[in-house]
Amino acid sequence: ITMGQRMLSLSPSHITNPWKTPEQTASSSHGHDEVISPETNTYSPDFSNYTRNSSSYRHVDKKSASPPTTTFDNQTLQENNYDNTNNQQYVEADAGDGTKAHEQYLTGFPLFLTISSCIISLFLVALDQTIVSTILTTVGNKFNAFEKIGWLTSGFMLPMACLVPSYGNISIAFGRKWTLVAGIIIFEIGSLISAISNSMSLLIGGRVIQGIGGGSIQAIVMVILTEVVPMNRRSLVFALISVVYSTSSVLGPIIGGALEKITWRWCFYINLPLGGAALVILMLGFHPPKPQGNVREKLLKIDFIGFVLLTSGLVLVLLALTFGGVNYPWNSGSIIALFTVGGGMLLLFVIWNFKYSANPIILTELIVDWRVLLACLSGMFNFAFFISNLTYLAVYFQVIFNASSLQSGIDLLPMVISVTLASLANSFFIDFTKNVKITMLVSGVLSPLGCGLFLLLDEDSSIGIRIGLLIISGVSIGLQFQSSLLSAQLAVSKDIPGATILVTVFLDFVKNFASTISVTLAQLLYQTTGQKYITDMMGNLPEDSQDYKDLNKYTAAKFISNPEIVQDLPDLAKSLVLSQLMKALKNVFYLGLGLAILCFITSLFTTNKKIPKNVEIKKNDDEESNKNE
Numbered sequence: 283i284t285m286g287q288r289m290l291s292l293s294p295s296h297i298t299n300p301w302k303t304p305e306q307t308a309s310s311s312h313g314h315d316e317v318i319s320p321e322t323n324t325y326s327p328d329f330s331n332y333t334r335n336s337s338s339y340r341h342v343d344k345k346s347a348s349p350p351t352t353t354f355d356n357q358t359l360q361e362n363n364y365d366n367t368n369n370q371q372y373v374e375a376d377a378g379d380g381t382k383a384h385e386q387y388l389t390g391f392p393l394f395l396t397i398s399s400c401i402i403s404l405f406l407v408a409l410d411q412t413i414v415s416t417i418l419t420t421v422g423n424k425f426n427a428f429e430k431i432g433w434l435t436s437g438f439m440l441p442m443a444c445l446v447p448s449y450g451n452i453s454i455a456f457g458r459k460w461t462l463v464a465g466i467i468i469f470e471i472g473s474l475i476s477a478i479s480n481s482m483s484l485l486i487g488g489r490v491i492q493g494i495g496g497g498s499i500q501a502i503v504m505v506i507l508t509e510v511v512p513m514n515r516r517s518l519v520f521a522l523i524s525v526v527y528s529t530s531s532v533l534g535p536i537i538g539g540a541l542e543k544i545t546w547r548w549c550f551y552i553n554l555p556l557g558g559a560a561l562v563i564l565m566l567g568f569h570p571p572k573p574q575g576n577v578r579e580k581l582l583k584i585d586f587i588g589f590v591l592l593t594s595g596l597v598l599v600l601l602a603l604t605f606g607g608v609n610y611p612w613n614s615g616s617i618i619a620l621f622t623v624g625g626g627m628l629l630l631f632v633i634w635n636f637k638y639s640a641n642p643i644i645l646t647e648l649i650v651d652w653r654v655l656l657a658c659l660s661g662m663f664n665f666a667f668f669i670s671n672l673t674y675l676a677v678y679f680q681v682i683f684n685a686s687s688l689q690s691g692i693d694l695l696p697m698v699i700s701v702t703l704a705s706l707a708n709s710f711f712i713d714f715t716k717n718v719k720i721t722m723l724v725s726g727v728l729s730p731l732g733c734g735l736f737l738l739l740d741e742d743s744s745i746g747i748r749i750g751l752l753i754i755s756g757v758s759i760g761l762q763f764q765s766s767l768l769s770a771q772l773a774v775s776k777d778i779p780g781a782t783i784l785v786t787v788f789l790d791f792v793k794n795f796a797s798t799i800s801v802t803l804a805q806l807l808y809q810t811t812g813q814k815y816i817t818d819m820m821g822n823l824p825e826d827s828q829d830y831k832d833l834n835k836y837t838a839a840k841f842i843s844n845p846e847i848v849q850d851l852p853d854l855a856k857s858l859v860l861s862q863l864m865k866a867l868k869n870v871f872y873l874g875l876g877l878a879i880l881c882f883i884t885s886l887f888t889t890n891k892k893i894p895k896n897v898e899i900k901k902n903d904d905e906e907s908n909k910n911e
Contacts, residue, residue, distance in 0.1 A: 372513065372894035374771075374782050381571040386509040395567020396510055397519065400503040402560040403466055405526045406553055407496040410473075411438065412534025414489075415676075416687045417546040424546070425482040433486045436604050439801075441493035442500065443794045444596040447643045448589045449501040450787035454780050455583040457573045458506050462564065465498025470557045477550035488550075501790050506568070508771065508786050514716070514896050516771075520764040521709035528701040528760075531672055532694050535687040588643045591631035596795070598624025603802045607810055645784050653773035653889040658789045660722065660888060661766030663881035665793040666800040667733055667874040668759045672697070674804055674870045675736075675752070681845045681863055682741050697752040697759075704760025712764065716893040718772065722765040726885030728758035729878035736871040741860050762881070766888075773889040800877065804870045812866035813838040819862050829855045 374384075388396055414434055421434065453461040472491030479485040507519050541548040573580065602620035606612050635642045636649075648654050672694070679690040708721050732755025739751060767789055774785040816838035823830040832855040841848055841859055848859050 374513065374776055381573065384512075385571050387512055388510040392567050392569070393510060395563050396506065397522070399560045399564035399567065400462075400506055401522055401526060402556060402563070403462065403499045404503045404523065405530055406556050406560065407469065407499050408527050408530035409534050409537070410492065410496065410553065412531050413538040413541075413549050413552075414438070416535050416538030417542055417549055420542060420546050421482070421485065425485070430482050430486065434489055436600075437486045437489040438493040438496065439798050440597055440600055441490055442497040443600065443791075443798045444593045445494060445497045446501045446791040446794055447592060447787060448584075449498050450505075450780075450784045451584045451589075451641055451643060453502055453505060453787075454783060455573065455575075455580040457570065458502050458509065458783075459564070459568055459570055461498060462502040462506065463561065465495045465502060466557050466561050466564075467495070469495030469499060470554060470561075471495070473550045473553035473557070477547045477554075497794075500794070501787050504767075504786050504790050505783050508782060509570070512896070513768075513771070514713070514893050516768060517709040517712035517764045517893070520767060521705045524705035524760060524763040525702050527763075528698045528705075528756075532691045532698045535676070535691040539687040539691075583641050585635070585639050585641045585643050588631060588635050588639050591627050591634060592643060595624045595627030595631055598627065600798060600802070603799065603806075607806050644788060645778065645781065647775050647778060647781065648785055648788050651773060651775070652887065654770050654785060656884045657722075657766050657769035657773060657888045658785075658792055660726070660881055660884040661762060661770075661789055662792040662796045663877045663884065664725065664729060664759060664762040664766065666796040667729070667877035667881070668755075669797040670800040670804040670870065670877070671733065671736065671755065671874045673801055674808065674867055677808070678739065678867050681848070682860055682867075684849050693748065694752070696749045697756040700753045700756030701760040704757040705763055706760075708761045708764055712768065712893060716895065718765050718769045718893065719888060719890050721761045722769060722885045722888055725758045725761035725765065726882035728754055728761070729881045730875060732756070732758050733871065733875040733878040736874065737868055739864075739867075739871075741857075741864050758878075762885075768893065769888045769891075772891045772893070800873070804873055807869045807873060808866045809839075809842050811869050812842050812863055815862035815865050816841055816859060819858060828852075829858060833859070 418434060422430070449461060449465075469492055472488045472493075472495055474488075475491060476485055476488030479488055504523070507523070508516065511519050537552070538549055541552065575583075598620045602617050602624060605620075606617045610616050635644055636646050648658070675694060675697070676690045679685040679693045680687070683693075685693060711721060712718060732751075735751045735754060739748065767786070770785050770789055771782055774781045820830065820833050820838070823833070829852075832852055836847060841863070845863070848856055848863075851859065
């Protein structure tokens with residue numbers, strides 16, 4: 283049936299919204315329909331104001347509430363049914379800033395420049411998390427403040443974990459481009475302060491500023507890479523992100539070890555040219571639609587009360603976990619106060635965010651929709667055991683086998699390579715099959731298996747065993763990264779403006795928060811159980827034995843905080859200490875195993891939806907063709 287015949291057979295009152303189902307089309311085809319917006323409560327007879335979300339508006343006849351009087355003949359109804367059935371399109375949630383999701387898509391050279399800028403920016407932050415680990419001892423000795431070196435890591439990770447949720451609202455209000463530009467500039471300022479610092483306090487301050495900018499970069503890069511390509515191509519782009527995280531975890535110690543031979547300050551100076559290049563490429567290549575509204579309207583989109591409550595509560599709780607059992611006893615007044623006040627502020631945030639906030643930082647739908655929540659939790663548990671295991675596998679190689687930072691990075695290559703290859707393979711698999719659930723399940727099964735195999739490691743493990751045991755865990759991590767994010771984006775409601783952005787930021791938040799918690803718990807396990815095992819072992823030695831005399835020169839805490847002295851012990855005494863440290867490391871691997879089991883359980887109940895095909899996804903030119911018709 284030609285378009286001309288259809289136009290002759292249909293009166294103007296039959297022209298329907300292309301996003302309606304046939305039933306909605308038939309029920310709303312009377313000639314005097316008007317639209318009542320639930321937000322403005324105003325009438326509009328203009329059919330162009332109909333939205334694709336039929337639940338957002340209701341159609342009424344002012345003259346009569348009776349059923350429509352205009353009738354369809356069977357042939358016309360069949361034609362409309364066919365047209366609607368065969369032209370269903372996958373339409374993502376609008377950005378929430380007055381722009382449409384499909385308006386953000388890029389192609390060609392602008393897409394290349396945007397992805398390049400995002401990857402460089404993300405690599406900058408991911409590298410900085412690991413490169414600093416190589417200079418902790420050097421900096422501590424330089425400023426005579428060895429007891430404060432833990433803050434070089436905590437000062438960076440705390441703002442990274444706590445500020446990420448708020449960047450979703452900020453990016454919706456002011457645009458993703460400028461939120462990322464601000465993040466890069468702040469990160470560069472922190473890097474410069476850290477590089478020129480002449481005291482430990484100034485260096486820690488620089489690291490905090492780096493963490494503020496780094497959190498913005500990490501969250502907004504994920505959002506931009508989500509927006510610039512349609513759903514059916516995202517798995518290929520997301521593979522680059524997993525490659526960035528895995529390679530930076532190995533290159534960080536290698537580059538840091540090399541730069542330390544020149545000066546430790548170059549570990550921060552290196553960020554300046556890389557960040558500058560990312561900023562220039564971003565400004566030249568990324569020109570998204572501008573968010574609508576004036577400055578006042580944009581500021582109203584930011585939940586400042588929720589921001590203060592959430593950030594303050596998270597900081598206090600993480601400080602309690604960081605200091606508890608290490609700097610202060612768990613039952614000390616300081617730790618109890620931190621937990622009490624921090625927990626109270628988080629409770630107030632929950633009440634405010636889910637009951638009173640007009641622009642909540644965390645959407646209620648992300649929590650009550652179990653498909654979205656479980657996809658986020660699966661990715662969260664997977665990333666948590668990845669970071670904790672990666673951190674303490676490096677400790678395993680350095681403490682048990684006396685490997686340098688460079689050598690431990692090389693020893694971790696089997697895991698990193700398997701993460702990279704599995705992630706790339708998963709991207710092509712998803713692109714071909716459009717199925718996300720299969721690889722999530724495979725990752726869920728391999729996660730506890732890979733973590734459990736780490737328990738076979740000991741102080742006498744051969745090179746072959748050390749290589750082979752890392753591969754399975756690496757594969758499970760590589761398969762999970764894109765799958766969990768795509769699963770959450772598929773499951774989230776398309777009717778809520780900004781939902782895709784907020785679920786992306788929410789997943790990044792829970793992964794950052796969980797990785798910070800897992801590393802803190804791993805450190806706590808290693809230090810407390812390691813000290814206990816060494817103390818008990820020394821208590822069982824005869825006081826007149828040579829081993830006791832060799833070991834009694836140091837405290838158990840000294841062996842944990844400065845493992846280099848272990849290598850200076852006589853062989854038998856060294857073997858006794860290493861065996862106790864190995865037991866403490868296995869406790870960390872048990873923690874990873876528990877997180878991996880949770881990853882497996884949550885992956886079972888994620889969505890079964892498939893990635894839409896290219897022809898099913900709404901593009902910019904689709905609207906133009908509809909207008910022309």
